[in-house]
Amino acid sequence: MSNKYVEMGMRSPVNLTWEVTLACNLRCNHCLSSSGEKACNELSTAEALDLVEQLHTAGVFQVNFGGGEPFIRPDFEEILAACHVRGIMTCISTNGTLLTPELVARLASNPLVAIQVSLDGARRETCDAVRGDGVFDAAVEAVKLLAATKIPASINTVLTTHNASEIPAMHELARSLGVSLRVSRFRPSGRGADNWESLRPTPTQLIAFSDWLAKSGDVRTGDSFFSLTTQERQGLGLNLCGAAKLTCCVSPTGHMYPCAFLQSDRFEAGDLRTSSFQEIWDTSEIYESFRNLRIHSCEECTRFDQCHGGCPAVAWHLKNDINGGDPECLERCVTSIADNRLELAA
């Protein structure tokens, strides 16, 4: 990652997360956006299509669609088509329960689409405890449908304390189904905040995961785990938070935020109903503050070059301070375990 160029400022995000709806047919315990009912005043089809045109003009390479469950939106395929006709790559995060052979066949007709299906355990019981009864089987069926096409497909797993020991088995499951594995970081936003203490991985689990990840080069993590990145994975992804620098988030109602995990009034960068996408990207004070964010308290750390202070969203949700450094970075996990051992010994 060339920080020098990132710090010069990008004319637009490389990619962005667009939560096209808050509506979801599931109620996962860790949902970052507390999805369920459709939000009041979600972007209309015309507004969504206008946004796609703005993203194209801005030069955005890829849109990562999430929600809610994107396929609940009746016009979602129309929005996808608008992206594809403009050459914008798309990646869809779905719970998989609404994927039918007919829908998958339509999606497979375009080479610019990739799909991630959420699955939160290698065992049915582990996954369904978080996502609801019957979801494991439905998601596996969806993955099988996708694996039979040319669509780049992956299983996306949020690492929690309950599935931490199953991640190698998830890797094997993904391999046996013919797709890749992506592991995402559990962050304390949305319902994830309500269930933080019961779902968060322990420091020991995070360190074990970091070690396993170092040996599993084909497992992707998005930008989730740069706070845990070991030397072996350097060069495989970001070594700093890309929020407002390389990426950003658009909510179902057209509000823009630095990332999907900071969708609150405090971090609102702008409203697409009153400003253009480019105006918000160029002039938002919130985005400017993220671009200038320096985690000085972490600068003496030996791992600073690998994570630059980690995830500001986790720092905000746990410490109410985006300047405070990631409380769950690898260094702090090690320190936390050492402190506990000292306390036990005393």
Next chain:
Amino acid sequence: MAAAGIKLHPSCRVRQEGFGLLFYDCKGPRLLFAATGTLLPADFFGTVRARDEFPDGTSESQKPALQKFVTQLLEKGFLREQ
């Protein structure tokens, strides 16, 4: 014999930034920051080009560096031979 044609890989995109060209490969994803300034237009490899083809106005002194850069893009998979 004419050189093989080269073009941007279908999984890649490129755009102009202040420092030069920003390449993106969605399979990864990977980024490549190229401090090319305005030497190479972002849409240059949107169509098939000969290996020894350069944008109009490229000086003789610039050509070796650009040729080396094209070779690197091919090696890294951002361009592919047609």
